[in-house]
Amino acid sequence: MPSNTHSTEMIFYSSAQSPLFSDLPITFYVSSRYGGHSPKPYDSLNLAYHTHDSPTSVTSNRTKLCNALFPQSPLLWLNQTHSDHIIEFNDLSSLPLDGLIGSGDALICAQKHIACMVMVADCNPILVYNPRQKIFALIHAGRAGVCNAILTKTITKLLNTYHSAAKDLLIFIGPSIRKCCYAISPKLAKDFPSYALQAPPNTIVHTNTQNPHLDLIALLSLQLSALKIPPEHIQIHPACSCCSKDLFSYRRDGLTGRFALLVMQT
């Protein structure tokens, strides 16, 4: 955890608390919605320009958070588009001043002391780390990303291009909307298995309420299992973003900010 006591309210969860990651040369944080400068409905630590919040507020929020967590390091981020596009960052000479390294929803980085983030408000923020090779991937996976198998495609790239071994990979899935809150229309529930490759039967949870609920964690877990990631290498944070008032939730609030999963190798 950051030493500055004023910064702790900005952190919802960190790798220091993780049974899988606490002893490894990688640090991650899930930001909270507190301690920033944005007014309602983005109050207050909104980290995303792709909202209608003032860019000045977002910049000062990012600066405050990064000064507390990664004071010496640049912050890389993506123009997230709910795609399955993967960006590989290996060339330090191409580091843009504002940290924006392109449009896509997964980032592969082998550099130390470069902070990277994905922003979410119900979508899944996912870290894939290979401590043996000192390389990580950071992924933004909402319903479209999960159904387009961005997690599978990113891990497959690590396996094929970087020659990672599945047994070496560690996974952290951060807070996201869970089956308790993710009601979908009956039509989407009916169509879902046909457009989500290999959707397991338990992806759609039928409840007593009018609409069925979607369990993207079940689908992500199936994708990881198919890739032979050891179950003991997978940590799924239990928090539902829509249930937790400490996190931004698009489903709950509509117009709202974004929290982030921020990662840096040390």
Ligand SMILES: [Zn+2]
């Ligand atoms: Zn919930």
